Amino acid sequence: MNDLLQNPVFNALSTGDKRLSFGTDNIKYFDAEVSPYAGFPEEYQNGFADLYAMFPEGRRILFARPTPIDIPKGWQVQHEIKGLQFVYEGNNVIDGDFSSIVPLTTAHVDEMIELVRLTKPGPFDKRTIEFGSYHGIFVNGQLAAMTGQRLHVANYTELSAVCTHPDHLGKGYASALMQHQMQIILNNQQIPFLHVRADNERAIAVYERLGFAVSRPMYFYFMKRL
Incomplete structure (x- = not known):
């Protein structure tokens, strides 16, 4: 598969x-x-x-x-x-404290777009939330970090838009959100996968620690019709 x-x-x-x-x-x-x-x-x-x-x-x-x-x-x-494509190869037991994680809705889209603008995890627009399962962590009313799903390929589900506001880096928010999202995917009998820039060593280290392994290289082309 x-x-x-x-x-x-x-x-x-x-x-x-x-x-x-x-x-x-x-x-x-x-x-x-x-x-x-x-x-x-x-x-x-x-x-x-x-x-x-x-x-x-x-x-x-x-x-x-x-x-x-x-x-x-x-x-x-x-x-x-x-980029690189990673597929989850860890076990299906994920145990974490997800009490601060809340679902994101269309009411949060403007904040989500602003966070993406600051962190540049990949394309995100007004209807990207329709891919589903977006969740975030708020600190003093500000969206500090979020993640969600994007491509759903048969029994594989892609984690996407993993991003943390620059003021809140190093607090473990991205890791917690990813584990929460992985739990959702695994509970739905799906296999998590994701894509990352090949030079993003910090993110790659997190993904490997969470049980992801490189599947293949992946080249991304942003193109405009002339």
């Missing part, structure tokens, strides 16, 4: 996130306010040409795959990130 994570975006749009999916049998994408992700089968040769025909000038997408790509005709790569 791990092979499904070779192409996590297309497979999520075809399985666990089908309710949020637009496109065709070969081309799938989210509404831009949910996520810029778009994908197509690895063997499909006309993917970027089809996306070009579907989208208006200036539309931005995020494309992910385990190997580098050549810049496709009609698209401008604005940013490229070399």
Whole structure:
């Protein structure tokens, strides 16, 4: 089943996130306010040409795959990130104090977007919360840290938007939120996975300590239709 994570975006749009999916049998994408992700089968040769025909000038997408790509005709790569994909390989017993963790709702979206702006964990917009299971920790009324879910690939669920306000680093909030989220995922008979920048040594150390292991490299391309 791990092979499904070779192409996590297309497979999520075809399985666990089908309710949020637009496109065709070969081309799938989210509404831009949910996520810029778009994908197509690895063997499909006309993917970027089809996306070009579907989208208006200036539309931005995020494309992910385990190997580098050549810049496709009609698209401008604005940013490229070399990342790593991690899959949870630990045991299913998670014991922590989650009493300070609260569910986040659409009423918190502006605060969530501001926290993402400060910490830059990845794309986050007004409807990203629709992926589900967002939780946070508040300190004196301020959202200090949060995490949630993103891609749902068959029996794999991605942890996402793991971020802590700069004023609250080093307090263990991210670790607690991750363990809480892992417990939710495991209780739903799913396997946690996540993506991280390859040079984010601090985050990688946390993930490895929590029982995650590298599955494969993953390249992320932020692209704009010309």
